[in-house]
Amino acid sequence: MSETTGALRVPTRHFDVEAVRREFPILGRSVHGRPLVYLDNGASSQSPAAVIAAVEDYMSTHHANIHRGVHTLSQEATALYEEARERIRRFVNAASRSEIVLLRGTTEAINLIAQSYARPMLRPGDEVLITHLEHHANIVPWQMVCAQTGATLVVAPIDERGEVHAEAVEALMGPRTRILACAHVSNALGTVLPVERLVASARSRGIVTVVDGAQAVAHCGVDVRALGCDFYAFSGHKMYGPTGIGALYGREELLERMPPWQGGGDMILRVSFSGTTYAALPGKFEAGTPNISGAVGLGAAIAFLDSMDLDAARSHEEALRLHAEDTLGAIAGLRVIGTARRKAGLVSFVVDGVHPHDIGTILDQEGVAIRTGHHCAMPVMDHFKVPATARASFAFYNTFAEIDRLAAAVEHARRMFL
């Protein structure tokens, strides 16, 4: 392990980014004749060869439906699926596998909580508390359930940096607040929310807590028991796994009390026309044939993460973000949107006179992939009075040279529109 002196911007532990990059086949491709610079990890991250191989191995040697056959393949598929669940459990430190429901992703997880936990419980006049920086996936399901039950959606403010202040959220926790649902990390701004304190405050008031971990789980390290939240939702495709697979952690006691969300096969113990007995957890929430290969891929992604020095990877991501804020910040007319003091590895920005979509197209021509638009967080755009932003979001496989190419391409875009 090498010690570095002086420069704050250098990871304090050696991180061999070139070795990591070799694990990700897609990073070798080019786009429009230039080596790809992939800076849209907040939307979907890329998968290492180990994930691709695990999915291929599953499809070519073990595939069958799970929980349904006595034959060998079905047993192998079931074992692999459950092994993935166990890996996920360990990764977020849940107490038991019953607490890990495998779903399509964060969106489905939050909808499940809204419909299965909140809907039967909420009464007219009850309140669901969220924050101003939520992704639409953590807004719309609550609006829907509020409309269904007569509950009210209460929105905690953010400040001009895009920070959520715990005091401001606590001030809104009232006698009718039943649920606090907030992001761990904002996808539009990069803000890391004070979730530890928010969850503790909510719990002490008997408020059930839902944390949207979509942007956090691959970058922060999550321990649901230390955090003490009731629900924690995340997506595989933002943590180097496949799309269409994600997980909901739910405290067993709550999951037990919740009715199933969808009915069908796999979620039952016994069905007759006079009634049905539901399966035990977590099967009760997994109606129908699930995304087995996706789960296998997600399990492999977690195994990959487990094999890495994640502290070093996170310092590297932090250093990338600081470097990006420096280099982009030096561009005339560029304004960073979201300047929270605790921030994850992404930079949202606007440039005077150049719309984010034009920046996105021009960068793409130079092989640089970023996201532009409202990032499914329109209230955040309204807060900062911008129609959209450009967002570069980082993963540990990104390099300082890639950030320099990003900045050069943004400068090129700016000059085109002078």
Next chain:
Amino acid sequence: MELKDLYRDVILDHNRNPRNFGPLADASADVEGYNPLCGDRLKLHLRMADDRVADIRFEGEGCAISTASASLMTEAVKGRTRAEALDLFQRIHALLTDDAATDVETLGKLAALSGVREFPARVKCASLCWHTLASALESTSPEPLPAVSTE
């Protein structure tokens, strides 16, 4: 596929200095167009007289392609009859989406939009104002118009 095919001088010019930009008093229709992909909103104000576009202005904040397209559109349809404006809508729609579109030369300045076709992610930016125009022309029409093809 070249950037300068997309961002031609005409486009950059109309983006920098959009024509017919701003509110319009005594409009016969104020229609809002919305691009859910990027969240861009465009307001189109239209004043019809004797079945002609007597005046047309637009407002909103959009990318260079959507701003230039709207600016060029207002110039092109001002003074035209409803039928002519709708015909132009159809031709621009073909220009943006159909590789076989041929009448580029007859479109004048609007031909600058032909580069957009090579950038599929941006076609909606260019077509937003035209769809908004079509619905404004429909809403001000005394009788139902033949169905306007959109997608």
